[in-house]
Amino acid sequence: MDFLAAATAIAGPANVLSAPDDIAPYGVDWRGSYKGTPAAVLRPNTTQQVSDLVKCCIDHRIAVVPAGGRTGLAGAAVPLANGPESAVLSLERLNRIRTIDARDFSIVAEAGCVVQHVQQAAAEAGRLFPIQWGAQGTAQIGGMLSTNAGGIRTLRWGNARELVLGLEVVLPDGRVLDDLRRVRKDNSGYALRHLFIGGEGTLGVITAAAMRLQPALKRIETAYVAVPSPDAALSLFSRMMESGADVIAFELCANYCMEMAAKHGVGLRIPLPLESPWYVMVELSAAHESIPLREIMEGTLGSAMDAGEVLDAAIADSEAQRQMIWKIREDYPDCSRRDSPSIGTDTSVPVSAVPEFLRIAERELKARWPEGRMAAIGHAGDGNIHLSLHAPAGMADRGAWVGRAADMEPMINAIAVSLGGSFSAEHGIGQSKRHAMATHKNPVAMDIMRLVKNAIDPAGTMNPGKVLP
DSSP states (O other): OOHHHHHHHHHOGGGEEOSHHHHGGGGBOTTSOOBOOOSEEEOOSSHHHHHHHHHHHHHTTOEEEEESSOOOSSSTTSOOTTSSOEEEEEOTTOOOEEEEETTTTEEEEETTSBHHHHHHHHHHTTEEOOOOOTTTTTOBHHHHHHTTOOOTTHHHHOSGGGGEEEEEEEOTTSOEEEEOOOOSOOOSSOOTHHHHTTSTTSSOEEEEEEEEOEEOOSEEEEEEEEESOHHHHHHHHHHHHTSSSEEEEEEEEEHHHHHHHHHHOSSOOOSSOSOSSEEEEEEEEESSTTSOHHHHHHHHHHHHHHTTSOSEEEEOOSHHHHHHHHHHHHHHHHHHHHHOOEEEOBEEOOGGGHHHHHHHHHHHHHHHOTTSEEEEEEETTTTEEEEEEEOOTTOOOHHHHHHHTTTHHHHHHHHHHHTTOBSBSSSOOTTTTHHHHHHHSOHHHHHHHHHHHHHHOTTOOBSTTSSOO
């Protein structure tokens, strides 16, 4: 029996796709930067089917490329263009919430559950699933965990890794690792779940996860703030952290980024005139209605204004205004793409080093590519700044700009690493950052990673050509 027939016997004819039009969406990444044609797209409905399909791929010497909502930015869920024959294993039909326990503050969801649906299920139970980023309406739990996704609330609740209590994983040989326990304390040996979180499908296929929930937020205050500099923004951040409220988001945005949002955003309303070089989006929360969040926000901003750290501020007076502030942030990536070709990065540094990182980056970019335009936006509260270099006005050829400024990303990565940071903060490695792994990752760490890969996946079946250089 050939591969397609064997896979069809497991998942059914509707869930083994091989026609060019059917598999095309699974052969390109969200940015359109990476393309590879899979031999088939497999869409299992149960963990057992995942196991059987992985075994089927082994038997027919087909590599496995796990895929979720395919919103990743590093090409991890796309087969290599010139790599081994591969099947995309889409988890979209594993989309059930198995259990939700409000008293335990936990939820067990399958890998294909859309992140926003998990958020909604938690809210219906009076709880909060705290991770949040722009792609949450499309991204799936499996992809979120396999890339250890972050987002705007990382400074309060951590990346995806911090939410996980246990996992169910199909290993490269088809065996199922059932480690879905919801206990908070378990010192019974290695915490195996951490091998697969952030592993981008190179060690196995996450099929379900037990995750932490938080108390629902009863009070939220959000402000859009004009600041004179990143140094002033960090001073404001310190004030907010010391205010007594929970700071759940603190985003730093350059004026140029806000100009792009104002120009290309659909239905966006910028709360303040674009007259400041930098802006901050800050959100405070409380799990109890008695906490005087508004007074805390106003008092903290007032003190910062007296100290010259804040130039102007607009505090949201309604839920619609609050959502508009975050819509500006979430829609920015699309606005940026509409504006002009750019080369982006995903770096992080210690929070206190953010101003220095931006100063060095701006100086070096101006020296090397004075015709380019630097855009900086990101999660200043956790040190993750997305810095990009846009082509000169009127230049629409992305290939030409990438060729002209090809050294930009390695240069910015090196600056971040020199300040004690990382070249990959929240988007993962995939295909796009393997060169940076070879350059910047500690050699001993690389040796250990290869040992782990060879021990769990000696045949190299799982997502070949990703993460490891």
